[in-house]
Amino acid sequence: DIDYVTSCVEPTTSVDYLAKRLLLIYHQCKGDEGQITLGMYRHDYMFHTPDPRAKEAISEGHFKMVEVNLMSAALLGTGNHAMQLHSHVLGEKMPDRVQPFRRTLPPMIKGVYEAYKLYNRPGSVFLFLVAPDDFNWFDQQKMIDELWEEYGVRSLKVTYEEFMREASLDEDRRYWVRGSEVAIIYFRTHWNESHYSTEEHWTTRLQIEQSRAVVVPNIRHQVLNLKLFQQAFLNPGVVERYLNAGDAAKVRSVFAQLRQLSPGAEGDRAAQLAFNDPSGWVLKPSREGGGNNFWDDEMLEKLRELERSDKREAFVLMEKLRPPHIPNRVVRNRPNSSPELTDIFDTTGELGLFCVFVADSQGKVVMNEVAGPLMRTKPAACNEGGVAIGIGVMDSVVFDRD
Numbered sequence: 001d002i003d004y005v006t007s008c009v010e011p012t013t014s015v016d017y018l019a020k021r022l023l024l025i026y027h028q029c030k031g032d033e034g035q036i037t038l039g040m041y042r043h044d045y046m047f048h049t050p051d052p053r054a055k056e057a058i059s060e061g062h063f064k065m066v067e068v069n070l071m072s073a074a075l076l077g078t079g080n081h082a083m084q085l086h087s088h089v090l091g092e093k094m095p096d097r098v099q100p101f102r103r104t105l106p107p108m109i110k111g112v113y114e115a116y117k118l119y120n121r122p123g124s125v126f127l128f129l130v131a132p133d134d135f136n137w138f139d140q141q142k143m144i145d146e147l148w149e150e151y152g153v154r155s156l157k158v159t160y161e162e163f164m165r166e167a168s169l170d171e172d173r174r175y176w177v178r179g180s181e182v183a184i185i186y187f188r189t190h191w192n193e194s195h196y197s198t199e200e201h202w203t204t205r206l207q208i209e210q211s212r213a214v215v216v217p218n219i220r221h222q223v224l225n226l227k228l229f230q231q232a233f234l235n236p237g238v239v240e241r242y243l244n245a246g247d248a249a250k251v252r253s254v255f256a257q258l259r260q261l262s263p264g265a266e267g268d269r270a271a272q273l274a275f276n277d278p279s280g281w282v283l284k285p286s287r288e289g290g291g292n293n294f295w296d297d298e299m300l301e302k303l304r305e306l307e308r309s310d311k312r313e314a315f316v317l318m319e320k321l322r323p324p325h326i327p328n329r330v331v332r333n334r335p336n337s338s339p340e341l342t343d344i345f346d347t348t349g350e351l352g353l354f355c356v357f358v359a360d361s362q363g364k365v366v367m368n369e370v371a372g373p374l375m376r377t378k379p380a381a382c383n384e385g386g387v388a389i390g391i392g393v394m395d396s397v398v399f400d401r402d
Helices: 002-012 017-028 080-093 105-119 137-151 160-166 199-210 219-224 227-232 245-252 265-276 296-306 310-314
Strands: 037-048 062-069 125-130 155-159 175-177 180-187 214-216 258-260 281-285 315-319 326-328 345-359 365-379 393-395
Touching: 002 017, 002 219, 002 227, 002 310, 017 199, 017 219, 037 105, 037 214, 062 227, 062 345, 080 393, 105 137, 105 180, 105 214, 105 345, 105 365, 125 137, 125 160, 125 175, 137 155, 155 160, 160 199, 227 258, 227 315, 258 265, 265 281, 265 296, 265 310, 265 315, 281 296, 296 310, 310 315
Parallel strands: 125 155, 125 180, 180 214
Antiparallel strands: 037 062, 037 345, 175 180, 258 315, 281 315, 326 345, 345 365, 365 393
């Protein structure tokens, strides 16, 4: 829906450089709809409750979506380790509990292979585009191993800069890197404008989108994952344009409340909500990936800075989700020391669902599945919960048999 996408993004392009450049490439590629589509997503949710400390918190809560991750959907490979460990412990110590998922990786890699078969060029490779300082090496290696061992598909891993130097396009718009044709290009970097440090970076992105390679995520998916769409989908009638009433209601049930911060009275009223209740809102730029949000006093300071600025339109306000506080202990691996078991403290959880979508060049859906969860637990006192920064830990989803 090019007209609708443009109407949402275009007002922010004067203050959001990333949105401006992505929208430009989106329009330059609008004649390329006949491409194979592979989507690899992680949808993150929290169990939102009126009072996270109340005994009734779990019975009175509902799952609400935090965000969708595309390029920064990490822990697909290594996230399985916690589930495997807990499966062993549950079998011995708590047989009355059920672990509904054991491994998330195989369904996701099956989706990669379905897209690879549609590309239909034997010997071509799956290419990771990574950052120079990427620390998700073992996570990605799990994917590489699974794809090779189960399907015999080779993978390559290069930085964006290496790709710019070494990749070549043949006359049939097929990419070649280090002597191998590239079937699928999987972005694990370049979700922020700072990653595009030169104009050549943007030119390369356009060439990637216009090539025959299957791009994950493609430009259409990345544009739709700007945070402003989370707010736009709340508007009456938007979701209903694409889904029937019953499905639309189910989708809307997981939407958290978001507010626009566009210049004018509506944006001023939204900002005032945050000033009236700083602990009830989070200020978010239109980006994926962690570490971009503003909380509490830092949020108020940022809102004051943006009060008379058009740049405020590049942000959204989201209600702060309040998952139940659960007393727990975690195992932490400190640098240069043995793993240690912590004392009991209040924790909260965030549930990620890995999903895979594949469609052929005619738009026929080949695969559309929820592969499995990534459960992360963090201290309730912390706003951020990243595993990579040492705050959160990997966990598992477990059900009572009842």
